[in-house]
Each structure stands twice: as structure tokens, then as C-alpha cells.
Amino acid sequence: MTNTPTNSASTVSVNVNFAAAALWASAFVILALIIIQAGRLPGTSANAAVQADRGSYTIMTADSGKGGDTEPDEILCVLDSREQILMVYEIEDARRGGMMLRDGYALSDLFLKARR
Numbered sequence: 653m654t655n656t657p658t659n660s661a662s663t664v665s666v667n668v669n670f671a672a673a674a675l676w677a678s679a680f681v682i683l684a685l686i687i688i689q690a691g692r693l694p695g696t697s698a699n700a701a702v703q704a705d706r707g708s709y710t711i712m713t714a715d716s717g718k719g720g721d722t723e724p725d726e727i728l729c730v731l732d733s734r735e736q737i738l739m740v741y742e743i744e745d746a747r748r749g750g751m752m753l754r755d756g757y758a759l760s761d762l763f764l765k766a767r768r
Contacts (some may be wrong), residue, residue: 674710685739688698697714708733708734708735709730709731710730710733711730712728712729713727713743714727714729719744723744724741724742725742726743727743727754728741728742728744729741729744736758736759736760737756737757737759739753739757740754740755741754742754
């Protein structure tokens with residue numbers, strides 16, 4: 653009588669391990685399918701409208717994605733290579749003009765954050 657519970661207990665543990673292994677395997681298959689499908693998603697492209705260099709300054713404008721065709725918003729990036737600073741301005745409704753400084757970054761800090 654003592655052998656019967658031992659055999660059934662070992663059979664149960666094998667079934668539980670098999671079930672867990674099957675569950676993990678299906679989770680990895682689903683994860684692989686998600687990664688494959690995510691690679692097929694269309695990326696958003698960043699197109700610079702205007703780029704110019706003058707001395708230690710480089711400027712670039714790009715569409716911010718806000719506004720639309722009637723009132724386009726743009727972003728103006730100014731890179732000062734002498735001071736190692738990047739400044740980002742937003743131009744709300746580019747047809748009317750007017751800029752607002754959104755942020756400024758020290759390039760050394762940006763590169764340190766990118767390494768982390």
C-alpha cells in the first residue's frame with residue numbers, strides 16, 4: 653500500500669512539470685511571434701525640411717507632427733558646436749511665425765544618458 657501513493661505522487665509531479673514546460677514553451681513561441689510582428693510595423697520617418705550650417709551653428713527644421721496642412725507646427729533644432737549645446741524651439745503655425753524655446757540640452761549630458 654505504501655508503494656501506490658509514492659507512484660501516484662511521482663506521476664503527478666511529472667505531469668505538473670510537463671504542464672509547466674508546455675506553458676513556458678508556448679509563452680516563448682508567443683513572444684517570438686510578437687517580436688516578428690513588431691518588426692513588420694511601419695516606422696515613422698524623420699524628414700528634415702531645412703538644414704544649414706554657419707560657423708559653429710547648425711540648424712534644422714522638421715515637422716512636429718502637430719497642426720496639419722492648414723496650420724503646420726515645426727521644430728527648430730539649433731546645435732552650437734562651440735558651446736556643445738542643443739536647443740529645441742517649437743514654431744506653432746509656421747505660416748504665422750513666432751518661436752518658443754522648448755528645451756536646451758548639454759551634449760555631454762545627452763551622450764552620458766545614451767550610454768546608460
